[in-house]
Amino acid sequence: DAGVIQSPRHEVTEMGQEVTLRCKPISGHNSLFWYRQTMMRGLELLIYFNNNVPIDDSGMPEDRFSAKMPNASFSTLKIQPSEPRDSAVYFCASSLAGLVNEQFFGPGTRLTVL
Amino acid sequence: AQSVAQPEDQVNVAEGNPLTVKCTYSVSGNPYLFWYVQYPNRGLQFLLKYITGDNLVKGSYGFEAEFNKSQTSFHLKKPSALVSDSALYFCAVSLNTGFQKLVFGTGTRLLVSP
Numbered sequence: 001d002a003g004v005i006q007s008p009r010h011e012v013t014e015m016g017q018e019v020t021l022r023c024k025p026i027s028g029h030n031s032l033f034w035y036r037q038t039m040m041r042g043l044e045l046l047i048y049f050n051n052n053v054p055i056d057d058s059g060m061p062e063d064r065f066s067a068k069m070p071n072a073s074f075s076t077l078k079i080q081p082s083e084p085r086d087s088a089v090y091f092c093a094s095s096l097a098g099l100v101n102e103q104f105f106g107p108g109t110r111l112t113v114l
Numbered sequence: 115a116q117s118v119a120q121p122e123d124q125v126n127v128a129e130g131n132p133l134t135v136k137c138t139y140s141v142s143g144n145p146y147l148f149w150y151v152q153y154p155n156r157g158l159q160f161l162l163k164y165i166t167g168d169n170l171v172k173g174s175y176g177f178e179a180e181f182n183k184s185q186t187s188f189h190l191k192k193p194s195a196l197v198s199d200s201a202l203y204f205c206a207v208s209l210n211t212g213f214q215k216l217v218f219g220t221g222t223r224l225l226v227s228p
Contacts, residue, residue, distance in 0.1 A: 004157070031214055043204065043218045056215065091157055099146050099208045100165045103216065105157030
């Protein structure tokens, strides 16, 4: 099993540009999560999907952030326009739905906004 | 509000000595508790979880955790630390929302010296 796949692994962009992060969950998993990790705020849940439907997006910082899951094997997190304070490591995780099931994390995308 | 606390930012231990990384929780109802480990430039990896039953849970890489309901704690332990155990450790609790949503602690950095 390839695990959760994220691309790109590193992204450097300039303020104001659009950034799209991609995630392929583990096959068969029906829950998907987007997290952001920074030194200041630690690990934050941005949004999560169940069966491709967004369940809770209360962690999305503002309207500049959007996430989609068009099918069970693909999700995107988009930032438009990007700002320097968006610089962070963004993780995607997937799991089987249910309170007792562990999440499997991807390797992350390190985003730097100049 | 449901939450977890990791009171120590860093734990230092000599190789071969036992280690403990502390976690306390605050939840309504029965807690589902998890430990994850993050190595440098990697995503989080699942170590172990407590759902119900035996208070001592065994996990990956020789780690175990003890659930203590009266003290609302879920401390991570290992009898003999290895230098390779040096990493960032996160405690998490699953919210009883009907869908799996983890709330993570702030993380504890474990440093094992040779």
